Amino acid sequence: MNVLITGASGNLASGVVESLEDRYELRLSDVAPVVTKHQFVQADVRRRDDLIRAAEGMDIILHTPAWHGIHLGSRTQSDFWELNVDGTFNLFQAAVANRVPKVVWISSMAVHSRDNIYGLSKFVGEELCQFYHRTAGIRCIMLRPADFTPYRNRKHYAERLLHGGVDRRDVIAAAVLAVANETVDCEAFAILRQDPWTPDDVQEWPHDPFAVLERYVCGARRLVERYGLSLAGRIGTSDITAANAKLGYEPHHNFITFLRELAERDALGDAAEWLQQR
Ligand SMILES: NC(=O)c1ccc[n+]([C@@H]2O[C@H](COP(=O)([O-])OP(=O)(O)OC[C@H]3O[C@@H](n4cnc5c(N)ncnc54)[C@H](O)[C@@H]3O)[C@@H](O)[C@H]2O)c1
Numbered sequence: 001m002n003v004l005i006t007g008a009s010g011n012l013a014s015g016v017v018e019s020l021e022d023r024y025e026l027r028l029s030d031v032a033p034v035v036t037k038h039q040f041v042q043a044d045v046r047r048r049d050d051l052i053r054a055a056e057g058m059d060i061i062l063h064t065p066a067w068h069g070i071h072l073g074s075r076t077q078s079d080f081w082e083l084n085v086d087g088t089f090n091l092f093q094a095a096v097a098n099r100v101p102k103v104v105w106i107s108s109m110a111v112h113s114r115d116n117i118y119g120l121s122k123f124v125g126e127e128l129c130q131f132y133h134r135t136a137g138i139r140c141i142m143l144r145p146a147d148f149t150p151y152r153n154r155k156h157y158a159e160r161l162l163h164g165g166v167d168r169r170d171v172i173a174a175a176v177l178a179v180a181n182e183t184v185d186c187e188a189f190a191i192l193r194q195d196p197w198t199p200d201d202v203q204e205w206p207h208d209p210f211a212v213l214e215r216y217v218c219g220a221r222r223l224v225e226r227y228g229l230s231l232a233g234r235i236g237t238s239d240i241t242a243a244n245a246k247l248g249y250e251p252h253h254n255f256i257t258f259l260r261e262l263a264e265r266d267a268l269g270d271a272a273e274w275l276q277q278r
Contacts, residue, residue, distance in 0.1 A: 002027065003179060004058040004100075006045055006091070007065035009034045011150060012106065015172040016062065020179060029054045031065070045087035051094035060179055062104045063091045069110060069118055070149055077117045084121035085128075092132040102139040104178040105129050107188060109144050109164070126188055133186035141178040141247075142188035145171045155229060155275045158258045162232035166193045167253035177247040189243040194251045197235055205235045217259040223266060224259075227275055 001024050007013045008028035017038070020026060027039040034040055043050035045065050055061060066084045067075045088105070095103055107126055113119035122144075129140035146166040151157040161167070174191045178184075197205075201212045209231045213220035224231065243249035265271035 001025065001060065002058045004029060004055055004061045006030070006043070006051075006054070006061065006063045008036070008040075010064055011148070011168065012145075012171060012175065013062070013064045015168060016175045016179075019172055019176045024179070027054070027058065045090055046082050048090040048093050051090045052097050055091075055094040055098045055100055058098060058100050060102045060104065061091060061095060061100055062106075062175060062179060063088065064106045066106070066108075066121070067118070068108065068149075069147070072116060072118055080117045080121050084118075085124050088125040088128050092128055092136070092138070095132065095138055096136050100138070102141075103129065103132075104141045104143065104175060106175070107142045107144045109146050109190065109192075111144055111188075129188075130186060139184070140186045141181060141184050143171075143174055143178055143191050144188055145174070145191040146193070151278065153276050153278055154258075155227070158255060158262075158275075159230055159232075161193065161253070161255040161258055162235065166191060166251065170249075170251035170253055173251075174243065174247065174249050177249055181247055184246055187242070187246065189247060189249070190238070190240060191243060191249065192238040192240050192251070193254045194240055195235065195237065195254045196256055197237055199237075202235055202237065206233060209235075213256075213259065216256045217263060219263060220259055223262055226266075227262065227271060 003024045004027045005013050006029045008030045028034055028036050029041045029043045031044045033042055041054040043054040045051055065087055067080050108122045110119040111122040114123050126142050129142050132138045133140050147164045148166050148168040148171045171191055205212050210221040265274045
């Protein structure tokens with residue numbers, strides 16, 4: 001099976017390449033040259049002909065390039081449109097021209113916030129997926145990850161796991177499952193972390209978060225206080241039922257798994273240093 005991965009040197013795609021390379025014939029593509037043992041085609045997704053060339057002979061395209069939330073202050077609306085929307089249109093033009101039957105398209109949970117150009121670009125991108133599914137029969141799996149941007153250090157990573165974050169490794173696993181999936185025709189999936197919280201935990205948290213954490217990790221309060229972790233004011237639950245049922249997505253990382261790892265590091269005596277690492 002031949003898989004084209006666009007934006008191949010990016011945060012998500014580079015991890016997906018490592019996970020797929022033993023099972024698929026990979027062709028990588030990016031706007032700038034990439035040193036790789038795989039086939040590589042330099043392609044700017046804003047240029048349709050580049051993508052048509054890159055997609056030749058492919059069975060699946062995993063499409064990742066986009067300006068995203070962190071670029072909202074530094075990139076113009078035109079930049080967002082050209083890369084995120086025109087780039088996606090060109091992707092489908094290339095898929096049609098080369099009769100590529102399946103696309104895995106990386107959307108975002110920002111698709112729900114259409115009052116900024118990023119969210120709008122993801123909404124339009126998903127509409128293009130639906131359109132090309134209806135009109136050209138291309139199977140489209142759209143993944144909507146939460147925030148997995150690189151973190152400053154492990155403390156930052158942990159704190160994000162109580163807000164809108166999801167572990168990059170879980171997002172990579174979701175993309176790998178989407179590439180392998182043979183049953184979904186055209187559907188979008190929330191790719192979120194899975195927390196263990198019960199409804200009682202969610203209610204109790206704003207009054208006594210330590211009581212909640214101690215139910216899962218003995219000594220949680222001491223760890224949080226000792227290493228100066230800031231806790232969110234509230235917690236909630238997330239729904240990954242569809243991704244679990246249809247893709248087999250089972251995220252492994254959340255604040256509790258992090259705290260357990262921190263407890264192990266604490267016992268070894270190198271937790272403070274470990275928390276400062278990326
Ligand atoms: N990072 C997050 O937290 C997050 C969250 C939700 C959704 N997403 C989505 O996931 C996808 C991947 O995100 P990421 O963080 O891995 O992105 P990234 O910024 O790390 O990588 C993007 C890649 O696209 C390439 N690229 C840029 N312009 C290009 C062009 N004109 N032509 C071809 N390639 C080009 C870049 O060189 C880079 O390799 C994006 O679609 C993003 O919107 C990201």
